[in-house]
Amino acid sequence: MFNTNQFKLELQVNGEQVSQHVAPDTSLIELLRLSLGLTGTNHGCDTAQCGACTVLVDGQAIKSCNVLALQMQGRAVTTIEGLNPTRAEPLATQAIRDVHDWPNPANTFDTVDSNKTLPLHIMQQAFVDHGALQCGYCTSGMIMRAVAMVHERVAADEHAIAHALGGNLCRCTGYHSIVQAVMQGLGELCQLRELQHLRGIDATDESHDMPQMPDTTTSTLQGSP
Amino acid sequence: MSLVTGYGRPLSAQAACAALQANPNAKLVAGGQSLLPTLRLGLALFDEIIDLQGLAPDLNHIERHAELQNGTLTIGAMATHAQINASATVQAFCPMLTQLAGRIGDQQVRNMGTIGGSVANHDPAACWPAGLLACGGLVNIASSTQTRQIDIDDFFTGLFSTDLAPDEMVVSVTFNKPLAAAYLKFEQPASRFALVGVAVAQHANDFRVAITGLGHGAMRWHEAEDALTKATQSHATPLAQALTPLHLDPELASGDIHGGAAYRVHIAKVLCQRAVRQYLGIAT
Numbered sequence: 001m002f003n004t005n006q007f008k009l010e011l012q013v014n015g016e017q018v019s020q021h022v023a024p025d026t027s028l029i030e031l032l033r034l035s036l037g038l039t040g041t042n043h044g045c046d047t048a049q050c051g052a053c054t055v056l057v058d059g060q061a062i063k064s065c066n067v068l069a070l071q072m073q074g075r076a077v078t079t080i081e082g083l084n085p086t087r088a089e090p091l092a093t094q095a096i097r098d099v100h101d102w103p104n105p106a107n108t109f110d111t112v113d114s115n116k117t118l119p120l121h122i123m124q125q126a127f128v129d130h131g132a133l134q135c136g137y138c139t140s141g142m143i144m145r146a147v148a149m150v151h152e153r154v155a156a157d158e159h160a161i162a163h164a165l166g167g168n169l170c171r172c173t174g175y176h177s178i179v180q181a182v183m184q185g186l187g188e189l190c191q192l193r194e195l196q197h198l199r200g201i202d203a204t205d206e207s208h209d210m211p212q213m214p215d216t217t218t219s220t221l222q223g224s225p
Numbered sequence: 226m227s228l229v230t231g232y233g234r235p236l237s238a239q240a241a242c243a244a245l246q247a248n249p250n251a252k253l254v255a256g257g258q259s260l261l262p263t264l265r266l267g268l269a270l271f272d273e274i275i276d277l278q279g280l281a282p283d284l285n286h287i288e289r290h291a292e293l294q295n296g297t298l299t300i301g302a303m304a305t306h307a308q309i310n311a312s313a314t315v316q317a318f319c320p321m322l323t324q325l326a327g328r329i330g331d332q333q334v335r336n337m338g339t340i341g342g343s344v345a346n347h348d349p350a351a352c353w354p355a356g357l358l359a360c361g362g363l364v365n366i367a368s369s370t371q372t373r374q375i376d377i378d379d380f381f382t383g384l385f386s387t388d389l390a391p392d393e394m395v396v397s398v399t400f401n402k403p404l405a406a407a408y409l410k411f412e413q414p415a416s417r418f419a420l421v422g423v424a425v426a427q428h429a430n431d432f433r434v435a436i437t438g439l440g441h442g443a444m445r446w447h448e449a450e451d452a453l454t455k456a457t458q459s460h461a462t463p464l465a466q467a468l469t470p471l472h473l474d475p476e477l478a479s480g481d482i483h484g485g486a487a488y489r490v491h492i493a494k495v496l497c498q499r500a501v502r503q504y505l506g507i508a509t
Contacts, residue, residue: 024232047262167331
């Protein structure tokens, strides 16, 4: 690091309060990968074109290579690692399925308890079900983008999903299986939200022009009656 | 690695402008979606970032003023494209603006990028300048000591240039309400910037036609406006054919690897005709 001038940054990352001193030109992805060791988010083009670095900020998808870490003051960031439903509530248990024969992409670099595989998020599982990846470099960005679609009310049909995935490039698969995976995942997440709605959990706040959703994963997976 | 060593997070437009005044090499960052890649590619040189995120709560309002003229709509500079796209107020005021906002970049970019940043940056391929010129309206500007308004027709002064003084910032933009309007853009497929974009708006007494993407910044096409206005008044020419005899001078455009000047002006005219037909409900 050449830049010695650092400024205080406080934000939430995957539900945990983080306090760091960062240089003014540090991007969010540099903070996530280099300072916090969250290497599930991949650094692609570095100019907001490929979408590999997509993470959620207050539930909305953004490209973490193209925002400054300091712009995230007071915001809640969710990375692919944060999708892990470690505090599964009854509803969330329905939303996830144990996978025993597939390494959890979110924990590829985790050395802790490698015998025990954590369950996958609905959208991660959908990508596994459809084999929606080859090299996998774009995958965490694709999944984070797809998770945010629930709150944008993206329809679970091919055309709408392909359009909504416009900011994420994959150079291996030709997108077919990715779109199919997102269709499945989005459909299941929408059903889950419907279910929560029926049980009286208000997962959305309609009082604003733009639904200001709490963190997607917490609202979907940790909601309990 | 850049040369940026300073950082500020002002909580008011006045404070942001004071910081600009104090350091001529400082740069305002709204969403940063245009500026940060520019910085990364070494195309911008500044040594201090003035982060406007702290102003977002005060400057992301979307307000309709029904009492003025046919009604105007004011959007705060820190409103994101996604927020504008999702706004029922904007949709009710002018659906063209909703569509325009929803087709800028991709969702991730729209979640950060702001209307104020787009207007102040005046990228020659940006969408908002064309939409704003076609609607007509005002840009509301602040400095550290005062505020002023400027007619949108006087705001854009050329490629990446506006009437903003070095220590001023855009705090909001005000749109006039057209009777009907359409925005069409021919996208550069990789960046989704407009290779060419046109906004055509009918107002009570005239038409306004604005084009972006030609290379020198957003501009109005006055000949097209006059032809459409005349066609409406005289009924001699069907509106859908009013633009047929017109010729947009390739001198107004500049070419790049994505399209030459002659190609761009051709596309601009075709899009204008399509926009008129879309407005008339005639299939293209």
